[in-house]
Amino acid sequence: MKKTILALLAVGTMVACKKNETTTANESADSTAMSAPADTGMATSTTDSASTMNQNTAASTSLSDQDKKFADAAAKGGMMEVMMGDLAKTNAQNATVKSLGSMMVKDHGKANNELKAWAATAKYTLPTTLDADQQKQYDELKAKKGAEFDRAYTDLMVTDHKKDIAEFKKEASGGTETSLKSFASNTLPTLEHHLMESEKAQAAVK
Incomplete structure (x- = not known):
């Protein structure tokens, strides 16, 4: 058991x-x-x-070489226009030239911001300084005052805007990135107006 x-x-x-x-x-x-x-x-x-x-x-x-070249040139050119426009507001003697400088600061400042907004969306890094030739032009202009400044500044504005218009037209027709092409096309009328006003100011100080 x-x-x-x-x-x-x-x-x-x-x-x-x-x-x-x-x-x-x-x-x-x-x-x-x-x-x-x-x-x-x-x-x-x-x-x-x-x-x-x-x-x-x-x-x-996805950007072509043309797009990148244009974006870089537009960024540096826009910076220079704003910097020189600021100089015109203080160094110019002629009222028309002062007014031209103010217009450049306002319009190119706006265009610069639009280009930066595009670059942020496209993940593209724009240059933040002038190239050597542009810096030399700026330094030489900065040393001038009065009537001498007026003549030098208006000459530069006429030359630069003719060059800008050609570059913006090239991008508007031959670029590959849609938004950048639109920026170029939409900015062209402003640049053409700037050229017209620059030529008027140039004639006024001759």
Whole structure:
């Protein structure tokens, strides 16, 4: 009788152990299943990030050499027009020349901001300083005052705007990036007006 009771106890203990093992295995499986969505989410996030980087790279490399050359020239030319316009407001003697300088600061400042907005969207880095020749022109003009300044400034404005108009027309017709072409086309009437006003001021100080 005693042996029978011990045997029954042993069987009961074995059954309990089996149940515990089964429960532990099931809990482990449940835990693995619950962690799966988190892993999947991380994979999706990484894929999205890579996709965004590829889009940004594609945006900056989709510009043609013509687009890049034009954007760089327009940025530096616009900066110079604003800087020289500021000089005209203080160094000029003739009222017409002062007024021309103020117009250049206002209009080219607006165009510069539009170009910067385009560059931010296109992920393109514009130059932030003048090139060596432009800096030399600015420094030479800065040293002049009165009637001498008036003649030098108006001569520069006529020459520069003829060159600008040719470059903007080239981009408007031959560029490849749609938004940049639109910028060039929309800015042309302003540049043509500037040339006309510059020629009037040039004639007034001769």
